[in-house]
Amino acid sequence: MSGFMGHEPDGKPGQPKTVKEWVFTLDHKVIGVWYLIGAIASFVVAGLAATAMRIELGSVGPDITDNGDIYNLWLTMHGAVMILGFQIPALLGFVANWAVPIMVGGKDMAFPRVNAMSVWLLWSGILLALLNLVIPDSYNGMWTGYPPYSLTDAVGNTALYSSVVIILGMSSVFGAVNLACTVAFMRCKGMGWFQMPLTVWCVFTANVIQLIFVPVLAASVLLLSLDKYLGFGFYNPEVGGDVLLYQNLFWFYSHPAVYVILLPFMGIMFEIFAVSARNDVFNYKATVWAVIAFIPVSSDVWVHHAYVAGLPDWLRLLQTFTTLLISLPFGLLMLSLTGTMYRGAIRYTGPMWWAVGAFFMLIIGALTGIPNALSAIDYGISDSYVIMSHFHYVMAVSGGMAIFAGVFFWFPKLTGRMCNSLMTKLTAAGFFIGMNIVMGPLYFAGMEGMPRRYMDYQMYADNELIVSAQHWSTIGIYITFVSALLMIVVWLHGAIAGEKATSANPWGSQSLEFTATAIIPGQGNFPTPVICPEGWHPYNFIDNPKPEFEPHPGTSGHH
């Protein structure tokens, strides 16, 4: 096998040199970078759609389009691409691929070829999704794709939607098997399950959830295509099908999917909090169990997405209760994050600014979820801007900020250079403030009744609160837009002309990707296999024994 195709450790630090090496790589870190590039490209596309929508919603009546189909295309693209193209690939692609194998001291993923296939499936999915912007019968059925609408001709190309979902689903399943095996079998000598960084635990758990539930999603959209194009009747009441079957199948995956996003981004926050405070994670083992608890708890709450869909009353009440139970493991995670600050020695680096922003947005996002969980309260706010604001606080703002925190955190290991620290902090502040101006007022608009997925709100034209909330929200998007744009400029500047990293461990982490690799780790990650000594722990900042390296003939150590 030719050199660059293999994944045998060659111990040489650095990235691939030629285009060929980049494209045909089997190195998990380069694949991770491909995921990251895909995720950021998706964020840009979906962010532009968001900006367009926000401008359109700035005032009553048409602002930049009066065509419902065009607006709905933006909305569909925005939702689907943000979730399937940005967040899941950034977390279960980039973080899982780039960071996790090194964090567990492995030399690569368990199955490097499968890994390469996953990332290229992701890219095919993204390109296929982008086709929507050019084909004449583009799909506008929202990312949820509810039948019977998605079975009509008005919706456009449902097959394209199902294919994209299935391809991205395959990509996730391959990735999930690979990662689960990597964590289970590729851990370095001496690293027990309870010595893994929380990021690893969170990504691992998220992948287990993916493995269980993604096939259900794939099945639900496959049946959609069978119904629409081959006349099967799973969801078609005219031939005895049931439209609610789809909602049950869809949310059976898509609710756990929000924890697939939530857990890894909280994992990043744990990492950055602990490293910045140079402090142990509060009650580490309990935190791990709380993470694991999300698997059973998340699987029994899907009905809260269908409280008002004619489901039996007993089911609504039962799932109100199970939904509220999520607050237990979630509360423990928040407590651990706060506890990690206790008696810490906190240094406010650029990544920490982003992570702190994510933390405070998560408080708002999580707490505004509690009323939604109550079925009876949902009768008044279902599918309204209250919901829209809640999930944007959790996923879009907190999740987004945590992902960006992660990018800034691992940036020196990706590029060998540092991002401008002041600019990093400025963009974090801008994003935080901007997003609060976007999403805060909309919560109140929702309380007044504003429904989601509306291109206009002429029926509420004389409701001053709604009109001014929409107005302010649109002002907020300009601040957010400029900050997000600046953030990308900061990355580009950092990668090309940033200050060279002088240390392999600029933040003072104890995790292996910082303590046991070169500034830019090369193929195989570690020049020689790592051994974690007795008593080593990723969050022990006081007297951690240094990881050892197996003697290897012909290598005179590293650094």
Added chain:
Amino acid sequence: MKFKSLMHKVMAAMLALPLIPSLAHAFQAAPAHRADYNGWTPHEHWDAVWHETMLDITVLGIVFAVITVAFMVMYVRKGHGERGKLPTLTNQAKIGWVVLPCMLFLGDDLFLYVKGFDLHNHYREVPTNAVEVKLTGSMWNWNYVDVNGIDTDNELVVKQGTPVVMRMVSDDVLHSHYMTRYRVTEDLMPGRITWQWFMPDQVGESVATCREYCGTMHSGMYGKIIVKSAADYDAYVAEQTASIPSVTGVAKAATAADQI
């Protein structure tokens, strides 16, 4: 050790906390069971529960945020080489820090659940004197037919003080009928009948919108709920039904039989 004793106090306080909301609830009248819906409509009940829930989460949020901000300020790194000194927890403390917070969260969950339960029952038990309206949704229109056979699009006229129950179905795709003032939503589907009820307590107009995405003109699918006083309503019915005498009798007979 200092931390240990402080922690024990905190733990004791947390143990007591779930009791507070539960006690608070025990001392409240259960509003859902009042016979007089003019005094307490589901939407007023909703407002009350919403208000308490908001208060609940605001307090929680502020407590959490204040503690975290305090930690963030108190524990800023002073010297270059300084490390965090989080005390190692005893096994007892580790378990305590799981069980007690969970009790606190569970206590609050139960507190809210009970309120939600009451409210849910209020929404899902139709008063016996409710009149029926048949509602059919289609892209992009609301069609209402009331007990008098009055058939209107995107406009429903009801009588003040008489509860209204809607039986709903969709002609094509999913729609969802939401009445802004009455705080109630329910989906309309082809092939299934769903229902919702509300109490028109005040004379006036309010908005009814579609809350399930239903295609191009989803945001153009809305109507008006008009509440008239008893006298005005009777005049309205007389005027409307004068032109449709034959339908009136049929509709009345049919609905009387299947009143919920």
